Amino acid sequence: MKSRIKKTGMFLLALLLIARLTSAPVFAAEQKFKDVSPKSWFSGYVENLAKKNIIGGYPNGTFRPNNKVERQHVCAMVARAAGIDYKGKVANFPDVASDSEMSPFIAALQEKGIVKGYQNGNFGPKDAVKRGEAAIIITRAFNLKSAGKVSGWKDTAGHYAEDHIKTLASNGIIKGYTDGRFKPNASVSRAELAKMLTLAQAVATVQKAEASHDMDDIAEAQKLIIDVPEQKEKDALDARIHKLISGDLPDIYGKDFTSYTPNPDLWAVIDRTGVTPEMIAADKDEGKPAHGMWGFPDNVEYGQYDFVTIDFYTSSQPEFTYWSLINWYMDMDKYRRVNEYENIEDMYGYAGLQSVWGGETTAITSIWQSEADNGDILTPTCIYPSDASDQFDHEGSGTAMVINHNWQAKHWYRFVLRSYADENDTTTYVSSYVMDLETEEVTLIAIYDTHLPKSFMYNDGQFLENYSEESYFYHRDMYMTNFYARDVHSQEWLSLNTGKLIIGGIGDHQGSYRFSA
Secondary structure, three states: OOOOOOOOHHHHHHHHHHHHHHHOOEOOHHHHHHHHOOOOOHHHHHHHHHHHHOOOOOOOOOOOOOOEEHHHHHHHHHHHOOOOOOOOOOOOOOOOOOOOOOOOHHHHHOOOOOOOOOOOOOOOOOOHHHHHHHHHHHHOOOOOOOOOOOOOOOOOOOOOHHHHHHHHHHHHOOOOOOOOOOOOOOEEHHHHHHHHHHHHHHHHHHHHHHHOHHHHHHHHHHHHOOOOOOOHHHHHHHHHHHHHHHHHHHHHHHHHHHOOOOOOOOOOOOEEOOHHHHHHHHHHHOHHHHHEEEEEEOOOOOOOOEEEEEEEEEEEOOOEEEEEEEEEEEEEHHHHHHHHHOOOOOEEEEEEEOOOOOHOOOEEEEOOOOOOOOOOOOHHHHHHHHHEEEEEOOOOEEEEEEOOOOOOOOOOEEEEEEEEEEEOOOOEEEEEEEEEEEOOEEEEEEEEOOOOOOOOEEOOOOOEEOOOOOOHOOOEEEEEEEEEEEEOOOOOEEEEEOOOEEEEHHHOOOHHEEOOO
């Protein structure tokens, strides 16, 4: 969760003194426990929560992973893990002293209806928590929802915690035993609880992102997924984020485009009218692509966008012509400084559509200069969908994402590039899509999940290249409209129509462009 419970030095000292007298768990800046082997199944979960001061060890340096967990300690762990405010609260149970260390945690969960007392009015703070009870408490504290139907276990049918157990199971938070039982009435161990809380934290943020589609929520989910020790569990949660980004795109379109963008009357015809003879000659040179029609709408005031889109229409479709619809740039200066790398250039990318020999059409997005001196910037695990990736060795070291896409000439399309970054400025996600404006079908081309400093698109734009030796016979033109970019700082939509996006930087080929209202 976003909030992290931080303790002052005096509070830690007092807690340590109490722990020496009561044998309650204690916290340290770097927890390493004598009885938690790095090879144990629970090691990663325990260390993750200990690092966040959610759980602690004992004065003798042990964690006691197989010990039962008292109700009062479960309240403390859950309140910290879920970010529930407990300061200054007092529990209202006769067997919980108002000035006890655990009273605020119990009160916080009692106040939210997460825990209750017994029929005799007591809370039973030292009673051991059962596995079924832990499922109820965690489901309520993190407000978890079912992720789908699960069959359950033979000993959970009709159990008072059955629905909560199924909710956790559907999200991959809990599992049963090999004998087909869950044992809901068995006491939960400290190791088991550590795993449940680690996964519950991650799942809660994933579900929040699934509900909001907000880029900050997505980034927060990604950050907590990284803390999940088991790769299979991590992959399952990552898949939900990727599905979130790509699966519901039409709804995202509806929110972003109908609610926040203007309706520009300005449109541009991009063709070969006025192109210089030198440029046509360049088309004919063997091995040289045409520099084609080049330019970029450049917002000089901000220059950083988190969402860029262009609607386009191609009047012809000559073979081996490439329409680059959106170009982008990532400043690697901070990455170089933080990681002390010298041999990495700034990263460049483009995305568009291509027509190749034989009439095959593709959607493509590429990124190059994408490796540092140790080659750790982009790996296959950073690219989704992985079966669409292909390494290329021209234009520098990088990665090209190519998928078959049956786009046609004389047809309107919308091309979109989106980016997200986490709040810690360490990871940037870039995704590209193409949408058929007649059918509203959306195709995901690629998502780059890169561990890079926050760095959004610069100089977004459009160009044409023709690799055909006979390209000078073709009249390659394209119509574009609705060029939008959303400013990453203000979240304001900018467009050609508003005058906040301007066509600039077209160099020697200004004759390549003409505009009409």
